[in-house]
Amino acid sequence: MKKSTFLQEDLRFLAQVLQEQLRAEVPSGEFFRVKCVVKNDKMMILTQHPQGVATDTEEVFDLLTEVLLAIPSHQEQDVELYLRIAGVKLPYAKRSLTVVPNGNMASSTPSIAADFVEVPEETPQTTEQETDFSATSPLIFADDALVENYDPMADMPETSVTYNPPGKYRGILGAGILALVVLMGTGTYLLTRPCVLSGCKQLQDAQELQRQLQQKSGSLKSEKELSGLEKRLTEVGEELKVIPAWSPSGGEAATLAANLSEQAQIINQVQQALKAGSVAIEKSQAPAKNLQDLQSRQQMWRQAIAPLEAVKPNSPAYDLIQPKLAVYRVGLQAINQQLQTEERWLQKLAAAQKVAQAATQREGTAKTLQDWQRVQFTWQIAVNALSPIPQTSSAYPEAQRLLTEYKPKLSVNRDRATRELLAAKTYNQAISAAAQARTYGEQKQWQKAVVYWNQALTSIKQVTPGSIYANQSQNLLDSYSTSLRQAEEQLQMATVQQKNQTDLEKTCSGTVRICNYTIDERGIIVNITPEYEQTLAANINAAKTQNDATTFNSVTNHLQILQQALEVISDNANLPLVVYDAQGQQIHQHMP
Template identity: 40%
Template sequence: MKSAAQQEDLDFLSSILEESLLEISQRNTFEVKCVVKDQLMVLIQHPKTITVDTEHVFAVVAKTLQSDTAYQTQEIQMFVRHTGIKLPYAQKTLYIVPNISINSEQASNPSDLSDYDVFSDFVLPELNQEPLPQSSLSSEGMFDSSASLLTINASVVEEEKFDPFESAPPNNQTKKSQRSFKPLLIGACVLAVTTIFGASGYFLMSPCILSTCKELQTAKQLQNSFPQLANNVKTEEDLLKLQQQLDVTIASLQRIPGWSPNHQDAVQAATALSSESQQIKLLTQALQLGATALRSSQSTSNDINELQARSKLWRSSIAPLEAIRTDSKFYGFAQSKLSLFRSGLQSVNVQTLAQSRWQKKVNDAQAAAKVARERETNAKSLLDLQRALTTWQIVVNALIAVPQTSPAYAEARTLLNDYQPRLLTLRDRVSKQEQAATSLAQAVATAKQAEQYEQQNQWQSATVRWQQAINTIKQIPPESPLYNQAQPLLQAYAVAFEQAQTKLQTMMVTGATASTTSTRADLEKTCKGSVQICNFTVDERFITVRITPEYEKTLESNAPQDVQSVQKHLETLQKALEVIGDNANTAVLVFDAQGQQIFTHIPRQSPN
């Protein structure tokens, strides 16, 4: 039966080996179980769907075990199997020697292990014991209820029988042998007596047999003073000194033989001290890794790979600290270091995130550039081109923002050399098409104004507008997509321009000024009164009427007494001006004394 402390150490070793195997696969691919029966045995299993380099696995485990002095000068058996498969497909024997490279012996044929039923339940029968029947094996699975446990059954070793007569001398030597028998017998007796007394002396002179067990007393004193010694630890050097003291004491306890009456107490004391020693090893490992991480983080770096390596160092230094037991005497010290190391990790992670952000911006810019190219290629209208231009502008702006200190800067500059010329070319193309669209819209609007002047018989103004529309539409270049759309309009505007010119010439020949004279006479009658009502001007485009300040004052003074009379007078004035405008076929614009337009009348069209 393994003690609880020994089982705890084995479980802890299993977890350490699993963590070390993470450098091969980060997905918790491997599961590890350790047992001890005369020697340490390590079982490693992984899913069958994952291909594993067993030599690499053995090398990682061997490196981890060699770093632990508890397993040095030991022979260790390792097995690798697929999850759910009883038999291993690889085995290796390791000989751990301190500070010397590890020698290993690999099984020539893993299938030979089938005779040992090595992947049955995790039961370790005594040597020369027949394999246990399947029904007697433990039902507790190593990894899960469906997986069988590890059993290492030693093959029955039969000693080679030796027949002493088989090598007897010939008959002619018998007498000589008989003559030498007595001296040999005497020598054998002397040797036997010497051996007995030597063994007795060794038995009696072994530690903790007859005299007071100083080794156990020293261990007890160390156990009692250990809390105070742990509290005095401030530096890594203090830890190493305490570790050395523990190792010396444990080694002395391990030299106490099994026949000593203090053997059981020595085993318990060694187990307790070994547990504390393991905590110190974890703490020492964390401090060493933390010091390395701190040194590497003192210089600034913008290299993402370097920052990721620093982050890995900090995480490696944090892991042993998190493994310190809460009841350990070093728990408080470990927590203070843990806080410091986590701050270092957070600082590195912030830098990594900042640099990764710029790389992400470059990656996003490349994706947006792909969209911009597709939009530009498939554009069928000015709006499509404008969308492509906007996307290219976003891409270039994002790349320009990448700082020189970022590792993504070089890639950003390379992309800018490609994207910026595309942006400029498309911008010029869009500008020309926008200008063409503006020219077309202005020409259409001017043509509508010309049509309105024609409806008012203002042929001179209509002629001017038609000419402006023609000149504007001619500004659309032949390479513009709007060029073909503008050509029919250009022809129509040219015909309208000629017709307006003809009308204007006819009006000038017939002397259309007679109607203007009549209009002025009507306006004078309408604007005249006891108080001058209005002033007016007449041209070929408009009849402009302005209310006098005197008339406005009269209206304001009479409005409070007779509102209806004032309103009726204004309505009469409005109707008179409308009639004058209709007769002259000219628009009427009425302004108040302050110059604000208060009324507009467009004459009704007279049938041609």
């Protein structure tokens, strides 16, 4: 059983060589596309061209066969050649052949057992011309000999291979094709490409650079060396790009180029990060002007840190960037703290402005003591929020401007609240004193009533003009003055009455009670006591019996003195006097 020994890149290279040969040898060859695949140990080569391109089928098959004959082979290989129109599923021509190994390509030609089969034109016409192969237009063969309708192009990418040969066969096809190109003399352009026939210096340089990078991990000592490494990586990567993808070194060159490009990009990102870090350090020497400035610096630190943190320990730049990374992290931490502090001050500034707006609104609607106290308290909150903002904050200038506006308003409203508080206190004292005066007046305690009416009147006069209690106080002023005058009159009357009672009591008192009395607004009534009458009668009888004129005169004088004393009391009280004896008979009357 034959085994195919083709590598993926070999098939791709073979397809490119066949396509180049068609381009060079066949009229309109630039429109031909070739694809090679291996399935079930059979090589299938599909060539397609757009509809309308004139094609000599035998010329195309002969050219393709000639190329295949020129390839040295170590084993038999079944090959099927197909021709089709782009966009049409069925090929319109096919050739089958078997390549028999014969040792040396240059000195011998392998024998070929070939048959040529023309496929009838039963293909439907397409409305779309394709210039490349795709899974949407697979080959469908009517011939049962074509591996039971197997489509060599369907469901397989251009470079698909189903068999991976052992290491000893690597490069057999590629080397054979190169020899073929030399013999045919039509591949001058291909042979002059780097790494096709001659040694591959570009690849060797790249391999050496990659080896150095792996051996000297973390060896860079300065940013200058870092820049030099990036330049070297870029140069070597550019050199690798000139190696054709279809050359024997194309696959490895592409892999190395991608790897070096990735490392160059990392080094470039590190350099950009170091530049950003330098700018951030320079910026941090001066105080930030505002919140946006702080945020910009924070972004710089992050741009400097993120690429450096992504550098792996095996990178040549790893050891170089670690001290820088530590400095940048400290810088970011510091700027984060400044941002938090600055945002807090800005929040206080904004809050103070909102509180001031509320204070202004309350000031316009304040009507009571509690309202004015709330106004004062609100302005105090606004001032207290602005006062702590330091000079280092970008909010400081605005805070100072607002303080020059808010502090006078706080002072004015504090004075207003104080005046209202004093007015309320004085007004309430007046109300309380008046209530107490009324109570004492009801109790006929006119002395105390007069004292409290005086207090009430004094307090009501002291209520601050223009305060919320001023009008109410003015209304009470006349009422309190009248009440005080009336209380004073009652006190005067009470005082006189008290004196009259005292005089009457003094007059009526003695060893023997002389009289009893009542006094009111109608007059004074005096009743002589029976005891006093009896005493007088006894003294008069004794004086008559003893013919004692002195005693008799003394009794008579006492009665006159009593009458005079009672009349004086009546005159002082301005009240009529009526005197009754013990039997209730009126014995004296006096009108003041």
